[in-house]
Amino acid sequence: MSTKDDLMDNAEADSRKFIHVQDEHLDTEHEQRIAWWREAKVGVFIHWGLYSLPGGIWKGETVNAAYAEHLQLRAQIPIQEYEQIAGQFHAVQFDAQQWVHTVKAAGFHYMIFTAKHHDGFAMYDSAVSDYNIVKATPFGRDPVAELADACRKEELALCLYYSHAMDWHHPDSQGNTLDFPDNIGAYDPLESWVKDSDKSARYERYLEEKAYPQVTELLTQYGPVGTIWFDCGHKVTDEQGTHFVDLVHGLQAGCLVNRRVRREGFGDYENTGDNQLHIRAPRRDWESIATLNHSWGYNQTDHQWRSPQDILRDMTNVVSMGGNYVINIGPTGEGAFDPKSLELLAEIGSWLKQNGESIYGTVKSPIGKMPWGRCTRKGNTLFLHVWEWPAQGELLVPGIRNPIQHAYLLADEHKDPLPLRQINAFGDMAIQLPQNPIDPYCSVIALEFKGKLDVKTCQVVFGGVSNRLSVFDGELQGTTLRFDTGKKGRDNVRDWHKIEDYVQWTFRVASRGTYKVLVVYGANEISAGGSFVISAGQERITAAVELTGGEYEFKEHAAGQLLFADEAELVLTIRPEKINGDVLMNLKEIILISL
Structure with a gap:
C-alpha cells in the first residue's frame, strides 16, 4: 500500500520493536549540541531546487508523483534534458532577507x-561539482x-538538508538507472546490492568524490x-552512516545530525x-516534518492545502509528546x-505571537x-491547548x-483568573471557561x-466527551500484529493474523457509569473477518467484524456497552475470538462515550 514516494522515507514507522538507544543524557557534548534545538521547538523546511521551476509539470503533462522534487525520477527525464532546466533558472524573485524575515515573523x-x-x-x-546554482544557472548567486x-x-x-545517499547526476550513486543502467535502483533495498563488489565499490567512489567533500564544504564555508x-x-x-556523523561532528562539534543519516539510533x-x-518515539529528542499541502x-x-486549524493541532500534538515540529x-x-503559503504562515505566526510561550522551551505533557x-x-506551568471547547x-x-x-487564558492580557474546583480525590479538576473560545483554532x-x-x-476516561483510545497509544502483544506507518489513513494496526495477538490500553475512569463502545476499523471480504472480544475489569463484550468496503476504509461500529462502576485504573483489551480470513481487521481506535 506504500507509494513510491513513501519508499524514500526511512522512518521505519511501522516497526514494533525499537533499537536500544544509549541515554544521551550521559553525553555532555550531545547535551550541549541539542540545547538550542530543544528550546526552539518549531522550524521551517524549504525545498527549493531545479525541480521548482517545472513545478510538477513536464512537457505539458502533470507528472505522476506525489512529491514534485522527484520529478526527474518519476518522469524518467534523462540527465541531458534535466540539466537544461538550469539554463532557465533565473530566480528573479529570490530574496534571502525576505524569506528569513517571513519565517521569523511566523514564529x-x-x-x-x-x-x-x-x-x-x-x-x-x-x-566539488560544477553542477551547482552558481556555475550552471543565469541566477549565478549562492x-x-x-x-x-x-x-x-x-x-x-x-x-x-543534504541528500547523501542518493544522487541522480553522479554515475556511481543510486537512483538513476535510466542514464546508468548498472546503477543501484532508487527503490533497491540495501540488502540487494551491499555484497555486490562492483556496485559497492562504485557507490563508495561517489561518497568519496562528492558526498563527503560537499558536506565538508557546507560546514566550512x-x-x-x-x-x-x-x-x-x-x-x-x-x-x-557513522562516517557522516563523525565527519559533521568533527568539522562542527555543535552541529546536529538527524537520524536519517542511517537508521534508528543514529x-x-x-x-x-x-x-x-x-509516532512511538524511542528517544527523548525527535522531530516531526509536515507539508502545507502535499508536495x-x-x-x-x-491545491490540497491544509487548514490553519489542522496545522496548529498537528503542532501542539507533536510538542505535547516532546517532539519538535517542522512545516x-x-x-x-x-x-x-x-x-497560500504566505497566508498560512501569517495565521500560524499570529497564533504563536499570542501563544508561543506554550510551545517554545516546553517539555511533553505530564497528563x-x-x-x-x-x-x-x-x-511550574502547564499549558492546556484546547481544540474542542467544552459545551458544558x-x-x-x-x-x-x-x-x-493561577489558571487563566494565555491570550488574555489581563490574565483574569478562571474558577476551578476539585472533583475527586485523584486531583481531577474542572476549570470554568467563558462561553466562547478566545481563539478560533486553539485556545x-x-x-x-x-x-x-x-x-x-x-x-x-471522562463522562460527557468522546474518549478515544488510539492504537498508537496502546500496547501490542503477540508476534505478528504491528503498527502501520502512522500517516494519514494508515494510523492503524495491521497483520492481525494470530488469535493470540491483542491490543491493550491502561486508563483511569474518572466518571463512573455506562459507556457506549465504538470500534473503528477497516475490513474487506477477501482478507478479513471474524469476531473479537473487548474486556475491561469484569466487563466483557463480543462483536463480529463487519465489512467496511476495504482494509483502509475505516468506519465506526457499535460493539456494545461497558459498565465502569468505580473510579479506578483499568486495562481494556481487544482480542480475536475467531479469525475467518487472513487477518482479523485493521484496527484504528476504540471510542468510549458515557450514556
Missing part, C-alpha cells in the same frame, strides 16, 4: 534549506551564503550550521516519517513563497492526551494533586501550580 526558530536534493544539483557554490547572512541578522538557526539534515539513510551502511535525534501523524517541492497543480514551504522556481486537546509544560462550560483536567496558584489555558509536580501519567 519559527530554525530553517532547514535543501543544499542538495536527490537530483544531485547543489544549491550553493560548490568547488543562496546558502545569502541565507546564512540573513539568518545571522535575524538570529534564526540555519540548517542544511558558511559559519555555524544548526543541523545537517540527511535523508534516505536506509540506503547506506552502518559504517557509512544521529542526535529521531525523525518521523513524512507527514506522519502518530515538498513546489507543485503548481497541488515545509516549497518556493516557486522564481524564488517566491506562493500566496497524556485529553479528549479536548493537548498539554505542554514549562517549569467546564474543562476537565486529570490528576494534578498540586495546589493551583491555551495556563495552569500555574506549586511545588514538585505530583501527577500520574495515564489516559483518563
